[in-house]
Amino acid sequence: MRLFGNGARMDLQHWQAQFENWLKNHHQHQDAAHDVCHFRRVWATAQKLAADDDVDMLVILTACYFHDIVSLAKNHPQRQRSSILAAEETRRLLREEFVQFPAEKIEAVCHAIAAHSFSAQIDPLTTEAKIVQDADRLEALGAIGLARVFAVSGALGVALFDGEDPFAQHRPLDDKSYALDHFQTKLLKLPQTMQTARGKQLAQHNAQFLVEFMAKLSAELAGENEGVDHKVIDAFSPAG
Incomplete structure (x- = not known):
């Protein structure tokens, strides 16, 4: 510094x-x-x-x-x-x-x-540009990222998720229609775009928070209010 x-x-x-x-x-x-x-x-x-x-x-x-x-x-x-x-x-x-x-x-x-x-x-x-890029992208992950994605989607009138296929297993991803799709189209990809070693470490940690949210959501949609869907964690956890 x-x-x-x-x-x-x-x-x-x-x-x-x-x-x-x-x-x-x-x-x-x-x-x-x-x-x-x-x-x-x-x-x-x-x-x-x-x-x-x-x-x-x-x-x-x-x-x-x-x-x-x-x-x-x-x-x-x-x-x-x-x-x-x-x-x-x-x-x-x-x-x-x-x-x-x-x-x-x-x-x-x-x-x-x-x-x-x-x-x-x-x-x-430049190193300065790499640091600014990483710092801004970290805002899209973790608890703040979770709040921001739904705040922005709500302002645009975008639905929370597709009730029939929330994780787009049998349809194309469409984050212009469903906020949850944005996790797959962009947010969970961010750790691989980080420019600094510390930024990547933080991004992987905070992306995992979003995956755990997805796993909890999946369980609740299946009527299980106390657990998480471990299949979602296995499918979407960021690579180390």
Whole structure:
């Protein structure tokens, strides 16, 4: 972690306060999955992932706080360009709204933002970008990920699951119609996309939480309210 003395710490705190104050006035109406609390959590996770690396923490902080400054809905036709648009908007904001921000760091911030998205399929080329990508993807797993997927699906009017075939054993996966399908189309694949060793470890652990939820759901749908469906655990547990 580069320059983590008292001066650097104060500099990060200064910029974090500046970003939070700006977002409080300009980013109040985002959905619960992409609000300021999400940015704070991504930053907290990124600090853990960066603990042993020689990285620019101001680049990481800034990317964490602005990576979803443009966040198109999952069903938007331009969804794949969302992170690119966020990077472009962040470049403008840093130049026009945060004129004291170091100009030489802006492009590194914008690359980390553009590369964070799963749907954009942009390779992260810097360690900072890899850390931001992992930190954001960890938000899609574990208890927070479980809450977020159903919050977003509910806002889009997507059903919880297919009552006849909840785990898509005899039909194509369709996460535009069923929230539970998103576990298989994306969430359970995330551990294999992680860029850092610590990120992959955390992703595997938190993906297992989602599998255990699926196993509990399967048991309850079968009328068993006290156990779990071990066949679901065997079928969906992430590879080590």
